[in-house]
Amino acid sequence: MLEIRRMTPQVGAIAEGVDVRTMSEETFDTLYRAWLDCNVLVVRGQSLQLGEFLAYSKRFGRIDPHPSKNTRHPDCPEITLLGVNKFDADGKLNMAIYARGASGWHTDGAYDSVPFKATQLYGVAIPSRGGNTLFASMYAAYDALPEALKLRIAGRMGAYVYGGRRKANELLNPEDRDKQPALHPLVRTHPETGRKGLYFDPGKILRVEGLPEEESLALIEEITGYMVQPQSEYHHQWKKGDIVIWDNRCSYHKAAGDYPPEEDRIHWRVSIKEA
Ligand SMILES: O=C(O)CCC(=O)C(=O)O
Ligand SMILES: [Fe+2]
Numbered sequence: 001m002l003e004i005r006r007m008t009p010q011v012g013a014i015a016e017g018v019d020v021r022t023m024s025e026e027t028f029d030t031l032y033r034a035w036l037d038c039n040v041l042v043v044r045g046q047s048l049q050l051g052e053f054l055a056y057s058k059r060f061g062r063i064d065p066h067p068s069k070n071t072r073h074p075d076c077p078e079i080t081l082l083g084v085n086k087f088d089a090d091g092k093l094n095m096a097i098y099a100r101g102a103s104g105w106h107t108d109g110a111y112d113s114v115p116f117k118a119t120q121l122y123g124v125a126i127p128s129r130g131g132n133t134l135f136a137s138m139y140a141a142y143d144a145l146p147e148a149l150k151l152r153i154a155g156r157m158g159a160y161v162y163g164g165r166r167k168a169n170e171l172l173n174p175e176d177r178d179k180q181p182a183l184h185p186l187v188r189t190h191p192e193t194g195r196k197g198l199y200f201d202p203g204k205i206l207r208v209e210g211l212p213e214e215e216s217l218a219l220i221e222e223i224t225g226y227m228v229q230p231q232s233e234y235h236h237q238w239k240k241g242d243i244v245i246w247d248n249r250c251s252y253h254k255a256a257g258d259y260p261p262e263e264d265r266i267h268w269r270v271s272i273k274e275a
Contacts, residue, residue: 012234013038020056039251043243061272068171082267102257110160110201118272120245125266131259138197140232157183157209164204
C-alpha cells in the first residue's frame, strides 16, 4: 500500500509501496500533490526499463532533451546519462562529468526562456558512500528576505546563460555555447501553488537587468546569501531504484560530488517542461 512520509517540515517526501508502471490515476494524483507540497518527491524501490522511466516522467509534463548533446543516452536522446564516461581516454577523471551539478546550489534550465518545470533522476548505480543530492526551498529563501530587499528586487529580471559568468559550458557542443541570455523575474509566483519564491541561480546569472554592473554584482552576492535557509534543506541519500523528482520552480539543489571516483554513480535524467 502507498505510504508517503515527509522527510523535513518543508522539503522532501518519500513514497513507498507503489509501482509507477502500474499505479492508477488516483495514486498518481496523490503523488503529484505530495510533490507540489514538498518540492521533492522520492519514489523508492522501482525497477524500470528506459521506456518505463520515460512513460512515468511524461505524466509530469513534456520531456525536453538536454542541451548537452554528448551526455544524452545513445539510444534515447530524451534521457541524459549522469556519471557515464567519467574517465577520459588517458584515464584522467573528467570533472565536468564527475562533479556535474556539484559546483553550487542551482535550479535547472534558467538559461532557457521556458525553464524546466521539473528534473527527474532514476538511480541506476549508487556508490557505497557519498553522492547525495541536496535540496532547499525557494519559498523559504523568499520568505527570509528583509522587506527592503524584497522591495528592491520586486519586478527585477535576472539574465541567465548556461555556464554563467564562469563560462562553465564544457558539456555543450561548441556551436551551442553562444546563446542569448534568458530573462526571468527574481521573484516568481509558482503557477500551481501560487506561492512566491526567490527564483535565482548564482552559477548561471550574468546580471540583474537595469542595474550598473557593480550594483548588479553586489545584489547577486547579497541574494546568494539567502538561498539556503537552515530549516529548508533535505539531503537525499540515494538507493538503487529510487526515482527523485524536484520542482525547479520552487527549489534549489546541488550534487554533493563527494563519492569515491573509482565507484559508479549513474543516473538516468530527464528535464520536464509544462505540458
Ligand atoms: O547528480 C545529482 O545529484 C544532481 C545533478 C544535477 O544537478 C542535475 O541533474 O540537475
Ligand atoms: Fe541540476
